[in-house]
Amino acid sequence: MTKRIITCTLLVLAMASCAFGAAFKIGGTGPLTGGAAIYGMAAMRGAQIAVDEINAMNAGITFELRYEDDTHDAEKAVNAYNALKDWGMQVSLGSVTSKPCEATAAENFADRIFALTPSASSAAVTEGKDNVFQMCFVDPNQGSASAQYIADKKLAKKVAVIWKNDDVYSKGIRDTFVEKAPGLGLEVVSETTFADGNDNDFSVQLTDAKEKGAELVFLPMYYQPASLILAQAQQMGYAPKWFGVDGMDGILTMEGFDKSLAEGVILLTPFNADAKDEKTVKFVAEYQKRFNEIPNQFAADGYDCVYAYCQALTQAKATPDMDAEAICAKMIEQFTTMTLNGVTGENVKWAKNGEVTKDPKGMVIKNGAYVGLD
């Protein structure tokens, strides 16, 4: 009897969802638990806010969002992806982190389900797949964007680069930076490296930069070695401009870090929670109200992904009764031609290979907090 009641209820529910079910099913995987959970939770929460906003707008398009946990593990991500496929996912948010996303992107490609990942930044995610797109910069693009930014804002002519030569992230950014710099009138006067095991002492790298008259030191690395570099430069009495990339984000929250060391450090990230434009203010306020914290870049990426879908699906006149493959074809067409204005950048465009171009935002650290430069 109970069984029958459940079946009946399910049937009614199913009919109900058919009747009012003009909702596109968006699915994504990400680390919702474990060490990388802050990234997954942020992306999911950002996406959820966007979904709720769009659904409340009554603009003729509604979404249903479902996130599955992949604990930053490629194998679990594929299982999570399959669960979403069974649920009837029509468009996908890929995975939040790079390694799992490389695995799910292959599935997306094989199943012809369109994917737009908020934050998986490795080049392998989109490589050779016509229906996988990124919302965040692909790693190497940060290098060329940084060079462009330094040249555009006339921050310096002579630049030093210190990079970590056993880290693909650091090397990828350095390669494109050094390649792009000469064409923009930037002179790389000093280029030095470090690696695991000799990442304590930076006196040689800093002396080299100082002697060769670098006005700006570019640091494509994570914040931990960067904090040592800043401290040792201060001891030496060397005070150039410092320029970092998204790996620098986090330096201010290191326990015990003397924030005055990072005063004036410029970093390029796509999202700035202090920005005063209407969209960002609204998003940050809503996020703070719901989760009691300032949204990071991942939350903003998740938020923009849903709005990108909203725009693309509306323009393509797609309807929720279309199957994933039909939507996929329309999405490829839309994403390679449309322009999005989101919280992670204005004039967001995508190339055919799925990589994004947008105007990155400069941030500077002032009085121990991030402040927008523009």
Next chain:
Amino acid sequence: MIFLNYFISGISLGSIYAIIALGYTMVYGIAKMLNFAHGDVIMVGAYVCFYAVARYELNPFIGLVLAMIVCTFLGIIIERFAYKPLRQAPSLAVLITAIGVSYLLQNTALLLWSSNPKVFPSIIGRGAFKLFDGELSISHITALTIIACLVIMAVLTLFINKTRLGKAMRACSEDKGAAQLMGINVNATISLTFAIGSGLAAIAGALLCSAYPTLMPTTGALPGIKAFTAAVFGGIGSIPGAFLGGLMLGVIEIFAKAYISSQLSDAVVFAMLIVVLLVKPAGLLGRQTQEKV
């Protein structure tokens, strides 16, 4: 002047290697085993000191003493449970156990203190002595590290050569079996060696993290390997050798970075090690012992 500046950088880096190498070489000299967990005991010492100073706002030297006490007990516990049962086992088994202990400590630290890097507050501030109108600067922490090295060296040498316990240690180092027959408690002597070595690790930890102030569960591992290299360079088992080896390794590393290539510095350092070992297989100050048959 730049040359001198690089030289001083090399000495600062080398003095850190030297102070870690002292612990390695002392344990090896007496117990004849490579304690690969030494670097991780250093990390534990640094964390204890960090929490004492940064969280509970104790005086840095009280923090240091606290770290020494904790590390000494940790050393005794490790020795009791991981190495003592293997006293009769082949040295390879002990070596593998030491690596196991090293991972155990790292992962326990990961659970207890998370992987987020912490910034260590220097135990004596970040000042420096300025010479030649500020052209040259020697940081206080480098000076303190070198003084600490020299004091530790002197105390250890006196202890080993002048006291009864030291005599027992030398006896164990030469021949465990004969020492036992002479009425020396070999087990207790080796435990004492570990206790002292681990106490030294706490000092090394506080100095390492004062000089290079990020603290993570893996902080001790790589400097530990470098310091081991330094100990081999200077002649493992020799206390002055560890000091000399540490300083030389630091200077070579900085010069290689500065004048050859920052990408190849480690390759140059280890190439030098190979050359030294080819010419003097026992290391710079190591004693060649003749096996009597």
